Each structure stands twice: as C-alpha cells, then as structure tokens.
Amino acid sequence: MIEHTDLSKPIYKRLKEMIRNGELKQGEKLVQEKIAERLGVSRTPLMKALLALENEYLVESKPRRGMYLRVLDRKEIIDIYVCREAIEGMAARVLATKKNMSHVSQLKACFNPFTSDTDIDVDAYAKADETFHSLLIKLTDNTPLDKIYFFNDIHDRVVGHGLVRAPKDTLKEHFDIIEAIAIGDADKAEALTRLHINKSKELLINQHKIKTSE
Amino acid sequence: MIEHTDLSKPIYKRLKEMIRNGELKQGEKLVQEKIAERLGVSRTPLMKALLALENEYLVESKPRRGMYLRVLDRKEIIDIYVCREAIEGMAARVLATKKNMSHVSQLKACFNPFTSDTDIDVDAYAKADETFHSLLIKLTDNTPLDKIYFFNDIHDRVVGHGLVRAPKDTLKEHFDIIEAIAIGDADKAEALTRLHINKSKELLINQHKIKTSE
DNA sequence: ATATTGCATTTTGTATACAAAATGCAATAT
C-alpha cells in the first residue's frame, strides 16, 4: 500500500516505471482489477492514473473494452522529433531574446563536467543531455510550452532509447546553442537547436532505411 | 441523464460548454457533488471528465482541496500564441515538403467562399479560420503534433476571443501560405505562417500595453 | 473440420457508502 496525499500520483509513477522497464508490454491490455490488486489499491485511484497516461498518449482506451498500452512505432518516434524541433527551437529563440546570463550559466552547468579531455561517462552525459533539453523549456517561463513539451518528453523517455549520437558529436553543438543564446542571436539559437535535433532524427530515419532494405 | 458509451465524454463536452458560456466562472471551485447533481450523474464519470480537463490545463486540482477552473491571464494567452507559432509553422513546413495537391485544395476550400468582392460574414470567416488552422495540423499526419495542438486549441477556444484581426487583413495571408505549400517552398510556408500568427500576437501585446499605461 | 450459437465468466462503467481531511462559524479568550 503506497501512501500519499493522492494515491493516483504514486500509482501513475509506478505505472510509468512498469512501462519503461517492460513489466508492462507494448500493446498489452491493462486489466484494471489485476493491476489494482498488484499495486494493492482499488480501481478508483488506478483509473485516475490510467486517465493521466491516456492523456499523455501512452495508453489507449477502447470504450467498454479496456485500456491498452500503446505501441510506438518508428514513424511516431520520428514524428516526435519533428515536434521537438519545433518546440525546442522556439524555446531557444525565446531564451536568446531574453539573453539572461543566469540562464546561460545554468545551461552551461549541464555540460561543464564533460569539458575536460578525459573519457566521457556516457550514462552521466545522457542524463546531462536530458537535463539540458528540459531546462531549455523550463527557462522560457512559458507554461503552455512547458506543458506541451512535458507531454512529449514522456514519449521520449518511454522509448528510452538513450542517446542517438555519441557525446563527442553533440557536446560542441550544445555549447554552440548556449553561445547563440548568450549573445542574443535568436535566429542562430533556433537554427542550431533545430539542426541538433534534426541530425538525430535523420540518423533514426536512415537506420530505418537500412533495416527495411535488407 | 445523458446516454453514451462512456458518460465521461458527454460530461466533458458539457463542462467545456459551461466553461465557454460562462456558466462556470474563472477561478471558481468546482464542487464535485454539486456539478454531478446538476448534470444528473455520479461523481465517478464526472471525475474522469474533470481529469481530462485538468490534463488540458483548463482545470487545476489542489490535492484534498478540490478542482478549480483556471484563470487565463493575458501573458498565458500570448504564451499560447508563441506555441502556435512553433507548431503551426512546423506544420506548414511539413505540408510544403509533401506538396500534396489534395491538401492544397482542401486548404483553399476554407477560404474560397470569401474570394468574391461582397462583404465578408465575420462569423463564417472566423469558423473558416479555425478550420484552416486545424486542417493545417491534421494534414501533416503527425499524430504527436496533432495531440499537442489539440491541447492548445482548447485554450484558444475557451478564451473564445474570436478573431484578433479583420478578415481583409488575414485573407491574403492565408492564401499566401497555401501558395507556398503548393509550390513546395518549405522555408517560405513556415515563415509566412509564423508571421501570420505573430501579427495577431503583437496586436494582443500592444492592446495590453495601452491598457496598462492608462 | 470449421462455423455458429448460447451460456458462464470476466471486466468495465457507474453509483454510493464511508473515513479522513478541509471548511466555516460560533463561542470564547485576549
């Protein structure tokens, strides 16, 4: 039995964990009674959590039939990258317009641990990368943009496909974006951010092509 | 008693209607029992509807305290315009890349009724405008983008502040965007779409300035 | 052997009961 002010929140987190680590499989039907029993809660707060996941597009509800874990195919992952290009690009633009030095140092702080010549800890870098991209949104102080991105982020994390490109390829790109924000070059900040995300997207698209053509 | 496969959907729609026409006021506390009684349903399906609204950011839940109708201030409306710039701009880009003539004629169809010299019916034009902007997203066939925009659209509709600019100002802009898509000029399609939305945004910002400086 | 039907079982959707927390207000203290 999980304790909280509202059970649905910890249930929601637990479900996401279960989705990410494969305890629940893609396409699987989520039988309310069974999951409720497994988590030691009743269907009422579980339903709340499932509805939140449905709104985030992780779970699909077929009326009268039940809730199903959505299947994310490659097209949808690529579509998410297109969304990220639009949203993060705009975020970088907004930040460049603001030209706030506290923002700049916060962004730099993400990657400072990796500036020495020593080998980069890939896991640590992956986390820094995630922090950087979240921060880019948070710092804009644009609540709707934040909400929208959060929704996307969910997807991305669930996909859980770690880094698409090696740190040595992306580290400079990150610093270039930060620099453009620092000097207040909005066009450049946006363009660089888009390019950065676009490169990963292209890689995913090409992987697909290789796979299907063989 | 409303009939449906799932009561929460009609309840959800009814609530949105109540929000839009002012039956429910901004900032108001939504006491579950009272609304449930008013709609002739129990709290269970009502809760589902309220959670959907919460996820769309129309309603805010304070744990153990209740659900409150969110207050949209001018900053947030402007922030939504920034989101629209990013998302619709990207949508126009995607469509220009596809260069699908069926898309082009569908988009044109929105505004064809207004091409004659006669006076424009503002209400009809407002509807056409809404259709056009929704269509721009739908035609991309990018599900996450669609989801994201839908979320935004909600806001916009609730604000319900009709047209920001007169049809005579925006009609040509719409056709120019469509033309850029038709010739497959992705950069232009995106730039024009952004400019189009940005102009309305600037107008809202200036209105604000006038108000506050007086 | 395959398709169809009917029925028992499972599961969803809704209403409701109940405990715990929040709220509002009168009585009391300062």
Place this chain on the structure above:
DNA sequence: ATATTGCATTTTGTATACAAAATGCAATAT
C-alpha cells in the same frame, strides 16, 4: 474589537457493490 479555539458540516479520496457489456469456450450445427 480582533484573534483563537473547538466542533458541526461539507467535501474529498478510496473502496466496493452491482448492472450491463464483452469475452471465452463448450456444445451443437453444418
């Protein structure tokens, strides 16, 4: 007069009972 306390009332959060729909499978028909 204002602040504080205590208690009745209201409201939320959760569990659960029940009806209606969906499902699965055995029995029967083709």
